[in-house]
Amino acid sequence: MPIGDSNNINSTGVLLSSSGFKRLALSPDSSTLHVGPGNHWGDVYNFLNNTGKSIVGGRLGVVGIPGFITGGGISFFSWKYGWSSANIASVTGVIASGEVVTATPDNDFSDLFWALRGGGNSFALITEFEMITIPAPVVTVGTTSYGTTNLTKERWLDAIYNFALYGGEDCHECTVTPSASTGTQYPNGTTYTAMKFFDGNDTASPALSNWTSPYLNATSDTFAATTMTEWSQSGLAQFDSIHGLRNRFHVLSTYADRRALQIIHDTFFTLVPIHLSSLKTYIATLTPMPISKQYFRASKVRGGDPMDLDPEDGPHIWYEMSVLYTVERDEEYVSAFLQAVDEEVKKMLAAEGIKQPKYLYLNDADKGQPVFEGYPAENVRKLKQIRHKYDPEMVFTNQMPGGWKVAHA
Template sequence: MGRVFLLAAWLLACAVLHHGACAAATGPVSAIAGSQKIACKLLSLTHPDHTFFEGSDNYKYETQTQYWSSTAYNTPACVFVPQNAQQLSFAVTTLTLTSTKFAVRSGGHMPVQGYNSIGSSGVLLSNSNLSTLALSHDHATVSVGPAYRWRDVYSYLQPYNLTAVGGRVGHVGVAGLLLGGGISFHSSQYGFAADNVVAYEAVLSSGLIVVAKADNAYSDLYWALKGGGNSFAIVTRFDLRTVPFYDSLTNSPTVFENFTSLKTVADQYAFGALATYISAVDALQPNGLRQDFRVASFMVNREGLSTVHDTFFGDANSQLADIAGLTASITFQPVTKGFIENGRSRGGSNPQGVDANNAPYFWIVQNLSWQNAGDDDTVRAFAKATIAKIEGTITSHGVAGGYLYMNDAGDGQPVFQSYPSANLRRLKDIRTKYDPFRIYTNLLVGGWKVLDA
């Protein structure tokens, strides 16, 4: 089927362009100025009900409403919303043959400007209608399209007393979290969320639609997608292992006794469904603010923890006091040896290659939100300078963790450089194999690119 759509797009592009687009590519594809107009025309001619232009309600919905951070709002030449993998294949081929830049948006939670959106020089591919959501007959796996956010997955599985190893914030998209590895409430038991993916249905840059599994002809692609980002393929369906909703023997495990024994001012502890909890937490992170986050990691160390905490809040109080609507936080995410080892036993090796021998770690994320675009430069400069100071501190203490978690990283942070060198070389080889003309590097904008590391 993928070849049919590839041929159709090829012939259509040749008919419209009349200037040698049919010639065989001999090197990396680069964007052509003005080509977005041709691409939008082709998409609107073939799929008028799924191609949206500025001024329509659907265009506004796809370019603003669906994003978490207003820093990601943009004005693409048009928005194309495929209904299935075949239509996405057609779009990728059309954009390739017209040498048009494009962005892909799923959940829209990444706040880095231009990482999941694009301006008037390109086309936005929205995953809003790639909406597979189905539990297998034996309830062992659930198939999820990239249209969904984790709140949708948890709500769907709740009646079966099941859940999936997924995001901790409900409006985080399924695709972005999994392609970056994914930290979950269940990670200490099951590893990265990506360690629990059984199969990926994906569109290659050639337009071919494939299913990648650990034990089939695309096992190398399967490995790369478990934390390798967007350099390899556009995933149209994730098949995930399900897990029990709650499998402790007690309502209040003894591990929490040091906390539950404290005198409280207010106590909201309750035994309830993950979907319910996620819904309540989502209200604390509304859409539409301006957002920025940056990541660092270090081996658990009391002195290092205190220094990182004091550095962040000391600098925030002294430098950002006049920023309207500011919220500044730093989160210490514990990563245990069990997290790493249980993930490997469940899903095999992954590109991140985190060293279990130095665990436990704290993967920290500094999160900043504010109201006004006029404060962007000030807040982002603070974020970069402060994370650099934190990295210097943990390095001087000899406890630097090395690995940088992609899904919490900020613009320009060297994510892939923090992976083991052998894994990075393997990722680069796999990228070359599946995308020799660099469609998903040169034309697909945004994200951390393996080739650039």
């Protein structure tokens, strides 16, 4: 999580590294996979290569595992299987007393299991996840670039809106992750792209037709049949090229509304040069993720989760706003930019009478955003009770202060 101290301890704490917890082991019937928290998703996909199995894990191989799952976790497979955290059979961890416990949906620690499915890092130190495997011998995935024209922009926005309404409902195997980027590395202007995904071998799913020619013409395209192993490895060079850069996320949520989509897009890219033009190097990216009702339905398994998103409240669009930059002194400009976008968007949406859902995706949220305030109030009370039950002295709240703590909600 690219927030200062979010994964850190305070000066009185002891740093415990889980990088050595690299266990990966299939159950005898291959129905579950035991995953140590020191792995990344690329390690998991590589381990499962040639097994015909996969996991409802991260979309990129470089992403870590425990924080991803305890924040919910959006996967390519989520439109069919729900949150990554909805696809856990058990969690093993060390609670504040020092006891090692294994929590499942129906054992004595079922309340802890529920809390760890989206309640963050207030409850235990995770030593292992037992994840449910899914059949996925081949997937079709890749990144398509569409160029920089105004027509491209409008059709890209239309495609997001239509996929939010229909795509995820019509095709549970399909996912699209659109992004628009600008900055010092984009001399030709804002560039529009999408990561497209199909669970199987199909480059021509009707649900993805708005993301292909003749509606959206590609300037480059890597969408092809492959495996999750090959996909997770293919992006490593790109991440090496930005390694060491600073990064900030901020998240907004709307219902699937074409006007809201336009307002957020236009506000974001209008404010970029006003706030970021003095930076020597930066990349500003807007990623509006269409989230279907089916996503919410698929997540309501194994006792549910603290987010408890209502399918009838969908579909949503969740907007990840990110800025890559180089030096610490630019932090104030980035912070001012993200805050200005947030405030201006909310003001403009209110002026148009456009309501927003309260939910904010924890894993994309910025420091200070009201994440738990978007959870049902009864679930927040339950999370606080569970935190007090397993950590009455607030060891994980005070000694590991980063991230979002239920005690502070």
